[in-house]
Amino acid sequence: MAKIIIHAVSRRNFIKTTGLAAGGLLLQGCMKFSNNSKESELASLNAFIKIDMDNKVTLIVHQAEMGQGASTTLPAILADELGADWSNVLLENSLTDPAFKNPKYDLQFTGNAESIRGFHDILRKTAATAREMLKQAAATQWNVPKASLRTENSYIIGKNGEKATFGEFAVPASKLPAPKNVKLKPQTEWKLTGNKSLPRVDIPEKVNGKAVFGIDVELPDMLYASIEICPYFGGRIKEIHENGVRKQSGFVEFFKIPVANPVVAYPPGFNKQEAVAVVAKSYWQSRRALDTLKIVYDKGVNQKMDSKSLYAIYEKTLKGKKWHESVKEGTPIEQLEKVEKTHKAQYYSAWQSHATMEPMNATAKVKGDKVEIWAPTQGQEMAQILISKEFNIPKENITVHRTYLGGGFGRRLLADYVFQAVFLSKKTGKPVKLIWTREQDMQHDFYRPGTMQEFEASVDDTGMPIAMRTKLVSPTILQAVTSVDYVFEGEDPSFPEGIKEIPYHIKNRLLETNMLRLPPPTSVWRTTGFGPNVFALESFLDELAAKAGEDPIAYRKKLVADARSTAVLDLAAKASNWNKPRKKNQGLGVALTHSFESFVAQVVDVSIGLSGILTINKITTVVDCGTVLDPGIARASIESGLVWGLSAALNSEINFKEGRTVESNFNEFKMLTMPEFDIEIETLFINSGEKIGGIAESGPIPIAPALCNAIFDATRKRYRTLPLGKHGVYTQYSADLLPVSTHTI
Amino acid sequence: MITFKVNKKKVSVNDDPDTPLLWVLRDTVGLKGTKFGCGKAFCGACSVHVNDTVVRSCSFPVKYAEGKNITTIEGVGTEDELHPVQKAWIEEQVPQCGYCQSGFIMSTVKLLEHNPDPTDEDINKSITNLCRCGTYYRVRKAIHLAAKLKKS
Structure with missing residues (x-):
C-alpha cells in the first residue's frame, strides 16, 4: 500500500517547507506532491479522477477525514469501479466544487453519517463513467467493440491481447463526452469494498507524527493568535485595559473581534459573542500577552441564567399548552382518555459538549480580495459562505484547504473560528494561525442541548400500547448549520428524530413539540436528535414491558414494524445470552434504533456490586446498515460510538451558572477513560443488502437506554435523567476519583 | 539559551x-x-x-x-524501522481521528520499558490518556500486541 494524502489540491497552493533553527526536520511532509508529472499532462476525467501519462491515478477525497475512515473507503469505491490499482493511487483532499455537494442538501459538508450513504452511488457512477470513457478511447484506437474491453489494475485489457495503461488513453478519454446510464459493477465484482477490511490510508502518518491537522499548518511569515471570547451569553466587552501588554515579548497587536453570524442567517439571540484576540510572533507569546490584558465584561441580560433556571423553563414548558403538532396518527387523545390503564414518564438528557481533542483553530491568509484558509473543517463550503457574507468577498475568491480533523462530531461544521482567523489576517495583513485554548473550546461550544421528553401511553389488557402521546421540549439542533429559520416553522428536522418516525407500530400516536429559544448556542452533536429521543423512547418501552410483565425483547418484537428490526433484536438476544438465567445483581438491558437508515440493537450486561458500583460486563451490538463496505472501519466506528454514548450516559455534562458555562476543561467535563472501557464487546453485522445506511452516528444511540434498562433489570430502579453520575451511579474508576464515597444505587 | x-x-x-x-x-x-x-x-x-x-x-x-x-x-522509531508500539498500532488499526495517538504511543513505549508484559490492570493504572473517538478497545489490544512484538 502506498497511499499519499495530499492536503492541498492546487499546485499554486503548495506550502513550502520552512527551515527553522535547531536542525530539526520540519513538517509539511504530508503536503508534498509526489506526483512528478507536469500539471498539463494530468487529464481530468471528472472532479474526482485525474490520470497522468505515467499512469498515476489521482483520486479526490471530498469528505473530511475525522477518524471515520472516509479517506480510505471513498477512494476505494472509486478505484473499485474504475478498475484502478489501489496500491498505486494518489489521494488528494478536495477543495470546494459543485461536484462535491451532497445533493440532498445542495451543500458540501461532512456529517450526518452521510459520507458513504450519501455518496456510494454517486462515486460508483462517477468512476464507471470515467472507466467507460477510457474504454471508449481505447476501443476507437484499437478498432474493437468497447464491450470487449475491461479494466484492471489501471490497465485497459482486450480479448485479443490488447493491453494499455490508463495513462496512455487518459488524454483522449478526457476529451470524450461523458456517457449516460453507465452500467455499475455488481457487488460480486467489487474487490476493495464489500466485506473487505482495507488498511486505513491515514494510519501510517497518524502513528509517526506526520499527519497534518489544522493546528499544524505553518505558512511563511505567519503570526499566531490567542482569543478570549466574552464568556457571558449575550454579554458584551465593556473595557479592555492594556495593562502593559505592549511590553510583552513577541506582542504584535490586540483586536476586538465583532460578532459573526456563524452561518448564513442565524436568528437573534444565538452566539452573538464579542471577543478579544492577541496576535504575536509565537503562539505562546500570544497566550502570555492575552493573559496580561484586563478585559471587563458587561454580563448582559442572561447573567442570572443557570442550569436550574434552564431546567425550570423545560418543566414549565412541558406543563404548558403551547405545542406544535408534529405527528398525529389515529385518534390518540380519545384513546388515552378512554382507557384506564395508562403510564406516564418524563425524561431528560443533559447538555453536552463536543470536546474534540483538537481545539478549534484555523489559519488564514488575506491578500486584497483573496482569502486562503487552512482549517480542520467539516463545513468547507459553510466556511466559504460565511466568509463571503461577512467580508463581502466573492465566494470564488475564497479557497478553503481541509486538513485532517482532530475530531469533528458536528462541531466543525460551524465556521466561527474560521471567521476570527480571517478577521485577524485581514487586520494584520499577514497570515495568522488562531488556536483556541481548551477552556475557550468548551465554554464556546455549540452544545447538544438539554432535551426533555414526556411519554404517556394507554395499554390494552395484555399490556400492549393502544395510544402513545409524546411531548418534546428542546432548543433547536439544526438551526446553526442551515439558513432556514426553523423557529418559525415550529421544529427543525433534526430535533424530533427518533420519536417522529419510530420503528414500532402503534396505531394512535401524537407527537407535540416546543422548540425553546435559550441563550447558549446549540447545534448538531454526534447522534443529533436521535440520542436523547431514543433514550426516552427506549426507556419508556422498557417501562411498558415491565408493567406488562413481559420480556423486553419479546415485547419489542410484538411491536416492531419490520423484519430488519426483528432480525437485529434476535441476533442481539442470541449473542448476549439474553435467555440465560441471570446471576444475582446482574442485569441485561436492550435498546433498538432505526436511525440514519440503519438498524441497531444493543444489549448491555451489567452487575451492580454490593457497594452499588456499576460494572459493565459486556456490550453486544448488532448492526444492519444494508451492506458493510469495510468491516474493519465499520467495527471501529461502532466501538467508537460505545465510548461516545457511554461518556454522555455516565458522567459528562455541561452546566451553566451566572450566564456562562461552568465546565472549562477535562477535569470538569468527564469523558470516559481507558480504565473504564475494560469491557467485553461483541459487534455483529447483518448484510441485508438493503440501501446503505450510516453507522458513525447510529452506534452511540442505543447505549444510554440499554444501560439504564440493564440497571433496572438488576435493581428495579429506573433512571430517567442523564447522566447517571447525577444519581450516584458510578463505575469503580469514577467512584475512586470522588472526594467522598457516597455512591450507591 | x-x-x-x-x-x-x-x-x-x-x-x-x-x-x-x-x-x-x-x-x-x-x-x-x-x-x-x-x-x-x-x-x-x-x-x-x-x-x-x-x-x-x-x-x-x-x-x-x-x-x-x-x-x-518523531524519535521513537526511524523511517526504516518503526518502534514495535507503532507497528502494533498499525497492525490493530488503532487511530481514528489520530490527534491523541502520539500521546498514547509515547505513554505505551515507556510503560513497556518499565513493565514488558502489562496486565489489563497495569494498563488501567498507567494509561490515563483521553481519546474522544474512543479507540480504547484497540489501544488495549495494541499494547498487548506491542509487548509480544518487543519480546520477539
Whole structure:
C-alpha cells in the first residue's frame, strides 16, 4: 500500500517547507506532491479522477477525514469501479466544487453519517463513467467493440491481447463526452469494498507524527493568535485595559473581534459573542500577552441564567399548552382518555459538549480580495459562505484547504473560528494561525442541548400500547448549520428524530413539540436528535414491558414494524445470552434504533456490586446498515460510538451558572477513560443488502437506554435523567476519583 | 539559551524559560507530532519522554529541560524501522481521528520499558490518556500486541 494524502489540491497552493533553527526536520511532509508529472499532462476525467501519462491515478477525497475512515473507503469505491490499482493511487483532499455537494442538501459538508450513504452511488457512477470513457478511447484506437474491453489494475485489457495503461488513453478519454446510464459493477465484482477490511490510508502518518491537522499548518511569515471570547451569553466587552501588554515579548497587536453570524442567517439571540484576540510572533507569546490584558465584561441580560433556571423553563414548558403538532396518527387523545390503564414518564438528557481533542483553530491568509484558509473543517463550503457574507468577498475568491480533523462530531461544521482567523489576517495583513485554548473550546461550544421528553401511553389488557402521546421540549439542533429559520416553522428536522418516525407500530400516536429559544448556542452533536429521543423512547418501552410483565425483547418484537428490526433484536438476544438465567445483581438491558437508515440493537450486561458500583460486563451490538463496505472501519466506528454514548450516559455534562458555562476543561467535563472501557464487546453485522445506511452516528444511540434498562433489570430502579453520575451511579474508576464515597444505587 | 537534546540531536532555544516544552517542541524546534489538547496535563495528547519519564509537555516549562534528553513521537522509531508500539498500532488499526495517538504511543513505549508484559490492570493504572473517538478497545489490544512484538 502506498497511499499519499495530499492536503492541498492546487499546485499554486503548495506550502513550502520552512527551515527553522535547531536542525530539526520540519513538517509539511504530508503536503508534498509526489506526483512528478507536469500539471498539463494530468487529464481530468471528472472532479474526482485525474490520470497522468505515467499512469498515476489521482483520486479526490471530498469528505473530511475525522477518524471515520472516509479517506480510505471513498477512494476505494472509486478505484473499485474504475478498475484502478489501489496500491498505486494518489489521494488528494478536495477543495470546494459543485461536484462535491451532497445533493440532498445542495451543500458540501461532512456529517450526518452521510459520507458513504450519501455518496456510494454517486462515486460508483462517477468512476464507471470515467472507466467507460477510457474504454471508449481505447476501443476507437484499437478498432474493437468497447464491450470487449475491461479494466484492471489501471490497465485497459482486450480479448485479443490488447493491453494499455490508463495513462496512455487518459488524454483522449478526457476529451470524450461523458456517457449516460453507465452500467455499475455488481457487488460480486467489487474487490476493495464489500466485506473487505482495507488498511486505513491515514494510519501510517497518524502513528509517526506526520499527519497534518489544522493546528499544524505553518505558512511563511505567519503570526499566531490567542482569543478570549466574552464568556457571558449575550454579554458584551465593556473595557479592555492594556495593562502593559505592549511590553510583552513577541506582542504584535490586540483586536476586538465583532460578532459573526456563524452561518448564513442565524436568528437573534444565538452566539452573538464579542471577543478579544492577541496576535504575536509565537503562539505562546500570544497566550502570555492575552493573559496580561484586563478585559471587563458587561454580563448582559442572561447573567442570572443557570442550569436550574434552564431546567425550570423545560418543566414549565412541558406543563404548558403551547405545542406544535408534529405527528398525529389515529385518534390518540380519545384513546388515552378512554382507557384506564395508562403510564406516564418524563425524561431528560443533559447538555453536552463536543470536546474534540483538537481545539478549534484555523489559519488564514488575506491578500486584497483573496482569502486562503487552512482549517480542520467539516463545513468547507459553510466556511466559504460565511466568509463571503461577512467580508463581502466573492465566494470564488475564497479557497478553503481541509486538513485532517482532530475530531469533528458536528462541531466543525460551524465556521466561527474560521471567521476570527480571517478577521485577524485581514487586520494584520499577514497570515495568522488562531488556536483556541481548551477552556475557550468548551465554554464556546455549540452544545447538544438539554432535551426533555414526556411519554404517556394507554395499554390494552395484555399490556400492549393502544395510544402513545409524546411531548418534546428542546432548543433547536439544526438551526446553526442551515439558513432556514426553523423557529418559525415550529421544529427543525433534526430535533424530533427518533420519536417522529419510530420503528414500532402503534396505531394512535401524537407527537407535540416546543422548540425553546435559550441563550447558549446549540447545534448538531454526534447522534443529533436521535440520542436523547431514543433514550426516552427506549426507556419508556422498557417501562411498558415491565408493567406488562413481559420480556423486553419479546415485547419489542410484538411491536416492531419490520423484519430488519426483528432480525437485529434476535441476533442481539442470541449473542448476549439474553435467555440465560441471570446471576444475582446482574442485569441485561436492550435498546433498538432505526436511525440514519440503519438498524441497531444493543444489549448491555451489567452487575451492580454490593457497594452499588456499576460494572459493565459486556456490550453486544448488532448492526444492519444494508451492506458493510469495510468491516474493519465499520467495527471501529461502532466501538467508537460505545465510548461516545457511554461518556454522555455516565458522567459528562455541561452546566451553566451566572450566564456562562461552568465546565472549562477535562477535569470538569468527564469523558470516559481507558480504565473504564475494560469491557467485553461483541459487534455483529447483518448484510441485508438493503440501501446503505450510516453507522458513525447510529452506534452511540442505543447505549444510554440499554444501560439504564440493564440497571433496572438488576435493581428495579429506573433512571430517567442523564447522566447517571447525577444519581450516584458510578463505575469503580469514577467512584475512586470522588472526594467522598457516597455512591450507591 | 536553554540547551537539551531532542530525539538525540542537540537543540538550543531562546524561548522564555517558562514557555511550556510543548510549544517549544512544536513551534521552535518544529516537531508538530506532539499535540496540544488541554493545556493542563489532563488529557496526555502532549506526552513526551524527558529522560526516563513520560511528561505532559503542556505543563512542563522548558527551563526544566536543560541538559535533558527529550524524545517525541518523531524519535521513537526511524523511517526504516518503526518502534514495535507503532507497528502494533498499525497492525490493530488503532487511530481514528489520530490527534491523541502520539500521546498514547509515547505513554505505551515507556510503560513497556518499565513493565514488558502489562496486565489489563497495569494498563488501567498507567494509561490515563483521553481519546474522544474512543479507540480504547484497540489501544488495549495494541499494547498487548506491542509487548509480544518487543519480546520477539
